Amino acid sequence: MKDIKCGLKTCKFNKGYGCTAKQISVSKNADCTTYVAKSGTRTSDFEAGTDFAKSNFSVDTAVGCQADCVFNKQGSCAAVGITVMSEDSSNAGCLTFLKK
Ligand code: SF4
Incomplete structure (x- = not known):
């Protein structure tokens, strides 16, 4: 799935409100359990990494779901x-x- 919009800018897979994870899991309660908080503080290296990732945006994320x-x-x-x-x-x- 290429069209995942995610508002959790604090997740390490989030780039410009998109998801860059190769695979995510959604729980019975419809929560994304792949969420991983970004660690560390923002450095200039980190900012450069974010810019590079933007050009590689068509991540086809597999979405496994239990809901x-x-x-x-x-x-x-x-x-x-x-x-x-x-x-x-x-x-x-x-x-x-x-809900079904
Ligand atoms: S199956 Fe439903 S709850 Fe699960 S990821 Fe897709 S839209 Fe969300």
Whole structure:
């Protein structure tokens, strides 16, 4: 899936509101469990890395999912795209979730 929009700028896979992970997992509660907080402080090296990553943006992320969602096809997400956001800053939830 190439169209993942993610509002969690604090995740290390987030580049310009896109997801650069090769694979993510979404839990039964429709939370993205692949979220990894960025570590360290912002340095000039880090900023350069972010710029380079932008040109490599068509990451085809595999989305494994356990949620009881209409887009869930045998443990994989079949939606064209998903949006991930944090509702309370403590978890990364899939907003595209539609209960079966
Ligand atoms: S849209 Fe549904 S199937 Fe796809 S990742 Fe979100 S909760 Fe899982």
